[in-house]
Amino acid sequence: MTDLYPAVHQPVAETWPSLVRPRSNPVRRAGALAAIRFIARDLPATIVLDNRRYGQGGPEMQVHRSGPFLDRLGQDAGSGFGEAYLAGDWDPSPETDLADLLVPFAERFSSERDSHLLPKWAQSLRWLVTRSQPGDQENDRAGARENVSRHYDLSNAMFSEFLDPTLTYSAAYFAADAAAELATASYDELSYAQLRKLDSILDAAGVRAGSRVLDIGCGWASLAIRAAQRGAWVTAITIASQQALMAQRRIADAGVSDRVQVALRDYRDQIGEFDAVLSVEMIEAVGENYWPVYFGAIERRLAPGGVAVVQAIVMPHERMLATRNTFTWVQKYIFPGGLLPSVHAIQEVTAQHTGLQAQVIRHLGADYARTLRIWRNRFIDHWPQIAGLGFDDTFRRMWEFYLAYSEAGFRAGYLDDVQLLLTKR
Structure with missing residues (x-):
C-alpha cells in the first residue's frame, strides 16, 4: 500500500516516543484492514483509505498514511485509532467535525451492539491486539498522586x-x-x-x-x-x-x-x-x-x-x-x-x-x-x-x-x- 496523501502532521519522536511508527506486520495489517471492512459494512460514516471508500456515507475521515494507520490498529486495538490521529495518519475531511465523525464509532461500541461488533472468530483473537493496564498506574497513595498530577498539574x-x-x-x-x-x-x-x-x-x-x-x-x-x-x-x-x-x-x-x-x-x-x-x-x-x-x-x-x-x-x-x-x-x-x-x-x-x-x-x-x-x-x-x-x-x-x-x-x-x-x- 502506498501513502496517497502528504503527511499533514509529524510528531517529534524525542517528545512523543510512543508515536514512533510501529514495526510493520503484514498479518496484523491485514487483520486491521479486515476489521475496518467488517465494521464499515453498516457504519453511517465514510473511511477513505487507499483511494477506496468504506462505510455507508456520512461524516468522512481521510487516511493520509495507510501503512502506519493499519500498523497502529493492528498492534494495539485499544490505542491505535487515537494514536494514528495524534501521529497525523488521518483527519476528518475539511467539512466534517471531529466529534460528528466519532459518534458513529461510539454507537458501534454501545452495550446493545457489542456482541454483534465482530464475528466470534475475531472476538476470540482480541487478546492479540488488546493490552492490559500497566502495573505502574496503581492508585495507592503514591501512584494516585503521580497519576493525578500528570493531568491536573x-x-x-x-x-x-x-x-x-x-x-x-x-x-x-x-x-x-x-x-x-x-x-x-x-x-x-x-x-x-x-x-x-x-x-x-x-x-x-x-x-x-x-x-x-x-x-x-x-x-x-x-x-x-x-x-x-x-x-x-x-x-x-x-x-x-x-x-x-x-x-x-x-x-x-x-x-x-x-x-x-x-x-x-x-x-x-x-x-x-x-x-x-x-x-x-x-x-x-x-x-x-x-x-x-x-x-x-x-x-x-x-x-x-x-x-x-x-x-x-x-x-x-x-x-x-x-x-x-x-x-x-x-x-x-x-x-x-x-x-x-x-x-x-x-x-x-x-x-x-x-x-x-x-x-x-x-x-x-x-x-x-x-x-x-x-x-x-x-x-x-x-x-x-x-x-x-x-x-x-x-x-x-x-x-x-x-x-x-x-x-x-x-x-x-x-x-x-x-x-x-x-x-x-
Whole structure:
C-alpha cells in the first residue's frame, strides 16, 4: 500500500516516543484492514483509505498514511485509532467535525451492539491486539498522586484558557435542551450552567449557613467557593499540588479564605465529621480496586444525619465489565490509572462494603456533550495562547481528540454523567 496523501502532521519522536511508527506486520495489517471492512459494512460514516471508500456515507475521515494507520490498529486495538490521529495518519475531511465523525464509532461500541461488533472468530483473537493496564498506574497513595498530577498539574494557565471563569472542570447543567443545536453551543452560557450545576449539588446535600462540608477532589475550588458563599465551613482536598496553589488564590480572591481550608491530602487520610461530603467527577481516578476504600472513606466522614453527593462519569455495566482490564487510549494519554464505573457497580460496592445507599438524582450526559463542545471550540480558538505556554501541535491534536472523543461518547449514550445521593441505610 502506498501513502496517497502528504503527511499533514509529524510528531517529534524525542517528545512523543510512543508515536514512533510501529514495526510493520503484514498479518496484523491485514487483520486491521479486515476489521475496518467488517465494521464499515453498516457504519453511517465514510473511511477513505487507499483511494477506496468504506462505510455507508456520512461524516468522512481521510487516511493520509495507510501503512502506519493499519500498523497502529493492528498492534494495539485499544490505542491505535487515537494514536494514528495524534501521529497525523488521518483527519476528518475539511467539512466534517471531529466529534460528528466519532459518534458513529461510539454507537458501534454501545452495550446493545457489542456482541454483534465482530464475528466470534475475531472476538476470540482480541487478546492479540488488546493490552492490559500497566502495573505502574496503581492508585495507592503514591501512584494516585503521580497519576493525578500528570493531568491536573499540566498547566493552570492552559486550563484557564478554555474553561469558564469559574474554572469548573466537570459537566455543566444547562436549563434548556442540552442536546439541541450543538453547533450553536455558546461560551457565554457556560458559566451560568456551571453555577447551576454547583448549586444543584449543594441543594441536594442540603448545604446552608453553618454546614460542615468536605469537598473530595476539589479541583480549582469552584464548589468550595460556592458553598462558602452560602455560609458553610469547607475543607477542600486535592492531591494535585499546582491545582491546590491556584485553588488557594481563587479562594482568597473570592473573599472566603476564612471559611475554606485547602489541603494537599489524599481522601484516605482525611479525618473529622462533616454534614455533607461532596465529590465531583473524582471517582473516575480512584481505580476499581479502591472503590470500596473510597466509599468507605465517605461513609466514615459523614456525621449522623449527613449526606453525600457524588457526580460521576459512568458507562453501561456490561461495557465496564468487558473493558475494565484493557489499557485504553484515554488511560495512556489523558487519565493514567483511571476507570469509569457503572451505576450498578457503584450501588453494588456501596451495598457490599458500606452502610451507604446510592440513588441517582440527575443525569447530565447531554449536558456534558454540550460542555465538551464549548470547551473544544474554546481550546481551538485559544490555541495560539496555549501554544505560547510551550505545548506543541501533537499536544493540540491529543486534546482535540480527547474532547471530541468524550463528546461523541456522551452523544452516543456510551457514556453518561450522573449525580448520586448517598445516605446511610
